[in-house]
Amino acid sequence: MQKDNSPAQQDKNPTQEYNNLIPQQAGLIKELTWRGMIQDIMPGTEEHLAKGMTTGYIGFDPTADSLHIGSLVPILLLVHLQKAGHKPIALVGGATGMVGDPSGKSEERNLLSEDLLAHNLAGVKKQLEQYLDFDPSRPNAAEMANNYDWFREMSFLTFIRDIGKHITVNYMSAKDSVKKRLEGDNGMSFTEFTYQLVQGYDFYWLYTHKNCSLQMGGSDQWGNITTGTELIRRKSGGTAFAFTCPLITKADGGKFGKTEKGNIWLSAEKTPPFQFYQFWLNATDADAEKWIRIFTFLDQPTIETLITRHREQPEGRHLQKTLAREITSFVHGEEEYKKAVATTEKIFADQSAAAESLTEQDLESMEGVKIDYAAEKLAAGTDIVTFLAETGILPSKGEARKLVQGGGVSINRKKVDSLQLILDKGILLHGKYLMVQKGKRNFYLVRVI
């Protein structure tokens, strides 16, 4: 158990493994197929890719100023595309973001203000830039695009004459995302109805201006994507291709990427790497088997070996550890990954050990779980409920009280069994730390300053 606990030494350097796995241009579809990353695919796509370097794109909606792990799959598709020798375009939806995608939504969306949109756009763009290779000396250098650039100057009349004329309302209404809303209880505004056309035009624009003949995306985008290929066919007689990846689900049917703390974001500010790492480490066995193929670049034999090993010895959690290692170092870099592991080991490795056995260095080096608390307050003595509420560990006194009553809070690894517990200086570790545990998996290190 202890030996296996340090995944860092368990396998080779992850980036090395990425590199020795460069499928050929034609092999992209095969590669993605065994990974379970293909849901729908347009006939002829594989043959088209085999002909040579193809430019493909995926659109990202700026609904927040950071992408979350739901966007990770599309990002990975682009990375795979580039690894296979094709050219990826990451499109940010400056224009489509203003309209709102009805796909998968049962209700009309609220429009984002323009300021917020601009802010989000900048954040999303910055993140996307991290994951692809934009080096212009590469023949298949990645590119960034913003559909606002071509929609900004377009007039409404131009849109309905030059684009709208090519697609019938019948065609648009037949799309699942539209049909559901037409049949449902909430209706659909004209704005959202036009969304697929707006997105469809993106594809057409990229097709004519950037020679982009492939669109990818989540399977919820299939309807929007095919409107694009249809538009290309009708307006310019060309042929474009597309495939989608399945939406990531959890075995228990819950929403992927959500925890009690909310969304798991890709930005370290919104989700510290430690928590990011923990999210993957906590994957259930069933999920881990699926996810490791999708979220890592490990090759098929490696993954199969891992799965076999895991089935024989599930309590070793090799699968989760490898998954968490690969994806954390991909998103946050190896340094952050190592810190996350170090913190994890200190917190979880030997839980029966007294909190006092942790050295000051151990505590200080814990990343992603620290909270500061004013020394004066503690000097006077604070009751546990107030303390939990003031540190923000629990949102209110009421909730703090309930959780303590339910036995869900520990201080310095000792369960709090009384609401009357008064915290004062005497309880601090090394004179300045307090280890607070909420539930089994949520740790906070309160540092008194």
Next chain:
RNA sequence: GGGUAGGUAGCCAAGUGGCCAACGGCAACAGACUGUAAAUCUGUCCUCUUCGGAGUUCGAUGGUUCGAAUCCAUCCCUGCCCA
């Protein structure tokens, strides 16, 4: 514009004068069991509480009544049908 069905807690959804802080389900959180897993069982799940209660809720505003989520009026919003 006319007709009609609706608007209940994070979501779905009961309730149609007092027994309603509001059945039930989902989601969520915690406890037990475990492998920081799943399944299962238990508890919590509007806010505050000295755990006795207290305060604010059922689209909005007024009204009827000892008493309203439930009745009436007006308004707002949504679906569907007709024009």
